[in-house]
Amino acid sequence: MSNTNEMTLEFTSISQNESFARVVVAAFISRTNPTIEEVSDVKTAVSEAVTNSIIHGYDNGDGKISIKTVVQDRQVYIEIRDEGKGIPDIERAMEPLFTTRPDMDRSGMGFSFMEAFMDELHVESEVGKGTVIKMRKEIGAGHHFE
Secondary structure (H helix, E strand, O other): OOOOOEEEEEEEEOOOOHHHHHHHHHHHHHHHOOOHHHHHHHHHHHHHHHHHHHHHHOOOOEEEEEEEEEEEEOOOEEEOOOOOOOOOOOOHHOOOOOOHHHHHHOOOHHHHHHHOOOOOEEEEEEOEEEEEEEEEOOOOOOOOOO
């Protein structure tokens, strides 16, 4: 029997779906028996990625966001994809406090939070085609079970 489980979710890019997405991912990873802190980390990272897609990828307009989550043993892989306007300069976009939407009181900390709460973060983007955010977190990395 395989220790791999996966799910894909697609939803409309509206702000009400941000909390839905993070709850679904949190429920899906529960079989790894994560700590409350680990669940919180994953939920925060998913929230930031989905919010980026809604606000920056689609400018709060119509679009679809998909989340693929794979649980393999104690590793959680999350891929969040949009087909929005893309990021012209990923390196700059990932700098703490950089935002293209200061008018909306955006802190520019989305990618920093994702990096802080996950073990790996990789961003791919093409202007006019969209963005893919890939994240990985090992559940139980700080625990020592006998």
